[in-house]
Amino acid sequence: MSNNFRIVHFTDIHLSQIRDVRFSRLFSKRFLGYLNLRFKRLKEHSNKVAMNAAKSAAALNPDHVLITGDLTNLAFDSEYREVLSWLNKLGMSSDAISITPGNHDAYIKSVWPDGPFKKHLGRFCSSDDENAQRTTSFNGFPFVRDRGEIRIIGCSTAVPAPPFIAWGRLGSQQLALIQKAVMEGIKKNKFCLIGIHHPPQGGVTRWDNGLIDAKNLRRVLRKFDGTACMVLHGHMHKAMKGSIESECEKNISVWGTGSASLISSAQFRVLDFVEGRLSGNQLYCLSSERDEFIPVTRDLLGG
Ligand SMILES: [Fe+2]
Numbered sequence: 001m002s003n004n005f006r007i008v009h010f011t012d013i014h015l016s017q018i019r020d021v022r023f024s025r026l027f028s029k030r031f032l033g034y035l036n037l038r039f040k041r042l043k044e045h046s047n048k049v050a051m052n053a054a055k056s057a058a059a060l061n062p063d064h065v066l067i068t069g070d071l072t073n074l075a076f077d078s079e080y081r082e083v084l085s086w087l088n089k090l091g092m093s094s095d096a097i098s099i100t101p102g103n104h105d106a107y108i109k110s111v112w113p114d115g116p117f118k119k120h121l122g123r124f125c126s127s128d129d130e131n132a133q134r135t136t137s138f139n140g141f142p143f144v145r146d147r148g149e150i151r152i153i154g155c156s157t158a159v160p161a162p163p164f165i166a167w168g169r170l171g172s173q174q175l176a177l178i179q180k181a182v183m184e185g186i187k188k189n190k191f192c193l194i195g196i197h198h199p200p201q202g203g204v205t206r207w208d209n210g211l212i213d214a215k216n217l218r219r220v221l222r223k224f225d226g227t228a229c230m231v232l233h234g235h236m237h238k239a240m241k242g243s244i245e246s247e248c249e250k251n252i253s254v255w256g257t258g259s260a261s262l263i264s265s266a267q268f269r270v271l272d273f274v275e276g277r278l279s280g281n282q283l284y285c286l287s288s289e290r291d292e293f294i295p296v297t298r299d300l301l302g303g
């Protein structure tokens with residue numbers, strides 16, 4: 001059996017589908033979100049670009065796909081149906097696709113946590129040990145999936161927030177479970193890949209769009225060595241490189257990927273592992289000359 005493992009990281013696909021939405025369902029924060037979508041977001045993001053990204057990624061034969069949130073804009077059923085047809089383009093089973101939610105997927109209180117995300121995407125965020133997940137987890141998160149020599153730990157920072165606020169929170173229960181999942185993963189000789197929507201490093205977000213308990217996550221993760229775990233995040237709509245200071249030898253790498261549907265700079269990231277060690281980290285970006293995603297050599301890192 002080959003010890004090579006390829007993971008594609010997608011995030012912030014923000015698929016829109018508002019044709020069937022009844023006006024009466026917009027009496028909430030969704031009304032402002034709808035205006036933003038109609039007059040701004042639809043000019044910046046494209047379902048077609050995201051579909052193209054899925055097709056390009058599938059051609060790279062990944063073993064696993066990790067999607068770190070903001071799959072929709074307003075968390076409507078119709079948007080999630082669009083997400084399901086996007087996922088179909090990958091041609092992979094739900095065991096090979098892991099999804100964590102973003103702030104847009106918990107857009108208003110009535111959709112979170114028991115709403116369309118869970119209904120349509122629940123099978124993409126189930127733990128291998130579902131009994132343990134049911135009894136110990138916070139709204140089903142973090143989920144833990146062992147794939148080859150990699151352990152995928154999918155966190156939820158999704159919390160319904162007031163208008164114009166895009167913050168996220170893990171909560172103490174989830175933080176304790178993340179720590180446990182990483183400790184157990186290391187004991188089993190797994191490389192732990194932590195998928196989270198909001199960036200956990202300091203100084204990259206504002207008070208109104210950051211991870212409220214990012215410091216607590218950093219406190220948990222700094223007990224581990226950077227050779228045993230890393231973090232992949234979204235939310236910022238641009239490629240980023242950061243790190244979390246570790247008490248061990250090597251700091252923990254934190255990589256952000258930009259939106260896969262952004263017309264100006266759609267992208268996804270490909271991570272290659274050999275025997276549980278990272279051997280390649282390549283960003284693919286939509287080429288402006290050709291209608292396809294190509295590996296980028298120029299520096300796209302925003303910080
Ligand atoms: Fe986003």
Ligand SMILES: [Fe+2]
Pocket residue numbers: 070102103104166197234235236
């Ligand atoms: Fe976000």
